[in-house]
Amino acid sequence: MTIGSPHKVLHVAVELAPLVKLGGLGDVLGSLPKSLVRSGKVDARILLPAYPGVLENAEKYGYKFKRTGVSVSAAVNWRAWSASVLEGKVEGVTVYLLEQPELFSDPHVYPNDLNAETMLPFVFLCYAALELPKAVGWTPEIYHVHDWSTAILPLALRWHRYYRSMAEQFDVVLMLHNLAHQGLVDPAIVDGWGFVPEAFSIDGMEFYGRANLLKGAALASDSIIAVSPHYSWDIQTFDGGFGLHGVFSMLRAKLSGILNGIDYDIWSPATDKMLPAHFSSEDQAGKAVCRAKLIERCGWQDDGKPILLFIGRLVMQKGVDIMLRVLETKLGDSCRAVVIGSGAQEYEAWTEHLQRVFPQTFSCLNGFDEEFAHLAYAGSDILIMPSLFEPCGLSQIIAMSYGTVPVVRNTGGLADTVIDFDGSPDGTGFIFSDYSTFELEHAINRAIGAYWDKDRWKVVMTNAMRANFSWDQSTKAYISVYDRLKAGD
Numbered sequence: 001m002t003i004g005s006p007h008k009v010l011h012v013a014v015e016l017a018p019l020v021k022l023g024g025l026g027d028v029l030g031s032l033p034k035s036l037v038r039s040g041k042v043d044a045r046i047l048l049p050a051y052p053g054v055l056e057n058a059e060k061y062g063y064k065f066k067r068t069g070v071s072v073s074a075a076v077n078w079r080a081w082s083a084s085v086l087e088g089k090v091e092g093v094t095v096y097l098l099e100q101p102e103l104f105s106d107p108h109v110y111p112n113d114l115n116a117e118t119m120l121p122f123v124f125l126c127y128a129a130l131e132l133p134k135a136v137g138w139t140p141e142i143y144h145v146h147d148w149s150t151a152i153l154p155l156a157l158r159w160h161r162y163y164r165s166m167a168e169q170f171d172v173v174l175m176l177h178n179l180a181h182q183g184l185v186d187p188a189i190v191d192g193w194g195f196v197p198e199a200f201s202i203d204g205m206e207f208y209g210r211a212n213l214l215k216g217a218a219l220a221s222d223s224i225i226a227v228s229p230h231y232s233w234d235i236q237t238f239d240g241g242f243g244l245h246g247v248f249s250m251l252r253a254k255l256s257g258i259l260n261g262i263d264y265d266i267w268s269p270a271t272d273k274m275l276p277a278h279f280s281s282e283d284q285a286g287k288a289v290c291r292a293k294l295i296e297r298c299g300w301q302d303d304g305k306p307i308l309l310f311i312g313r314l315v316m317q318k319g320v321d322i323m324l325r326v327l328e329t330k331l332g333d334s335c336r337a338v339v340i341g342s343g344a345q346e347y348e349a350w351t352e353h354l355q356r357v358f359p360q361t362f363s364c365l366n367g368f369d370e371e372f373a374h375l376a377y378a379g380s381d382i383l384i385m386p387s388l389f390e391p392c393g394l395s396q397i398i399a400m401s402y403g404t405v406p407v408v409r410n411t412g413g414l415a416d417t418v419i420d421f422d423g424s425p426d427g428t429g430f431i432f433s434d435y436s437t438f439e440l441e442h443a444i445n446r447a448i449g450a451y452w453d454k455d456r457w458k459v460v461m462t463n464a465m466r467a468n469f470s471w472d473q474s475t476k477a478y479i480s481v482y483d484r485l486k487a488g489d
């Protein structure tokens with residue numbers, strides 16, 4: 001490596017907004033590499049499977065991909081697999097797409113059950129990433145992998161019979177977006193991956209008799225980055241470590257927490273093409289037009305009551321149970337609410353029930369709808385994010401940009417990004433601590449109380465809109481991590 005030349009970094013990932021997005025991981029891949037490239041200090045590229053819909057989305061958003069004519073091959077489960085490589089640019093970032101319709105056939109990306117068959121695409125993606133340099137004539141210095149879905153790459157460099165011979169050539173950064181999913185599989189499945197037997201040991205993947213991909217990857221990577229400073233501490237605790245607190249505490253010398261940002265080219269109400277009107281912290285008038293459009297889409301009559309919004313996966317992590325219980329008691333008189341998200345069947349059924357009971361004050365969309373999400377962020381007043389745990393969270397950051405004031409629980413990245421308005425004139429939202437309906441309701445009441453005091457509301461809304469979570473600062477922190485790896489620290 002030459003000191004001073006841009007770092008060559010290949011991000012290997014299964015999501016990349018706007019080509020394939022299931023949550024915040026897609027947003028991060030759509031914005032962090034872009035910011036790294038813009039810094040001029042990193043030649044960041046991305047390797048992504050061409051899931052169904054990816055090429056259609058590329059065309060829809062005007063990104064051109066061409067067939068390179070080269071392919072990559074790797075052996076998994078005693079069979080040779082091959083994929084064609086397409087190359088294009090997304091927001092100035094070179095993206096390699098792996099086309100292998102047999103393996104990359106699920107547009108929902110993540111299987112419900114991890115077994116020999118459903119793990120195949122993830123293993124192949126990681127081996128293909130190691131084969132890619134030979135095929136495309138560009139060799140990264142650093143592989144940057146994301147969560148369990150690409151954790152097999154550092155594992156391969158440590159334990160694969162063939163790929164471990166390449167370990168000296170590369171550094172690996174493992175980014176932790178959500179420790180709730182670790183890639184826990186039956187050790188018998190790993191047999192077909194080409195690892196030496198020691199891979200299944202205490203120094204490798206072994207975890208209470210099962211194979212834990214994230215644990216093995218954490219041990220095998222050169223640097224580990226959690227998506228917020230708070231989260232890097234949380235995962236070293238019994239409550240936040242999901243069984244890996246001891247591992248992360250042992251590895252803390254190579255663990256850091258760097259806050260995610262958002263891309264204000266996309267998430268800015270002053271320029272957002274998906275909105276019926278634009279607004280900014282200086283001129284907030286357009287927000288009323290967005291509100292009117294949202295009210296119309298929900299089929300409501302506007303009586304000025306605050307609109308509460310939840311947007312995200314309907315899973316326990318997000319605090320959906322306490323939120324719906326509190327909403328049930330408030331929809332009759334003090335507010336309206338919009339819920340956008342899909343997930344656990346019981347929560348979807350509960351939201352549908354609320355919509356039947358409160359058609360004039362509650363609306364739900366149990367699906368993924370990017371355009372409606374933009375309108376809802378812009379047209380609502382208060383975002384509710386009562387997460388049980390939250391590695392970083394992007395919804396609260398996006399909501400702030402749109403002047404939708406967040407009510408959040410004091411955990412992970414929520415604690416790093418929101419300042420309580422009752423505790424500080426610079427406050428950007430409302431925070432509560434205990435995971436309980438009582439505390440959540442109290443925080444929502446504080447927000448609704450502030451909403452009716454127009455002067456106070458303007459202050460908190462403006463503070464939220466002015467809070468800046470662009471990638472600029474965090475990009476510098478990532479570059480320092482790459483610098484340290486290059487210097488051999």
Ligand code: ADP
Binds near residue numbers: 311396
């Ligand atoms: P997660 O834990 O799912 O990554 P984040 O808050 O970090 O949560 O990121 C969620 C991202 O996904 C945000 O961009 C949010 O707007 C988007 N999102 C979540 N659910 C939906 C949905 N149903 N429709 C549209 N966008 C959604």
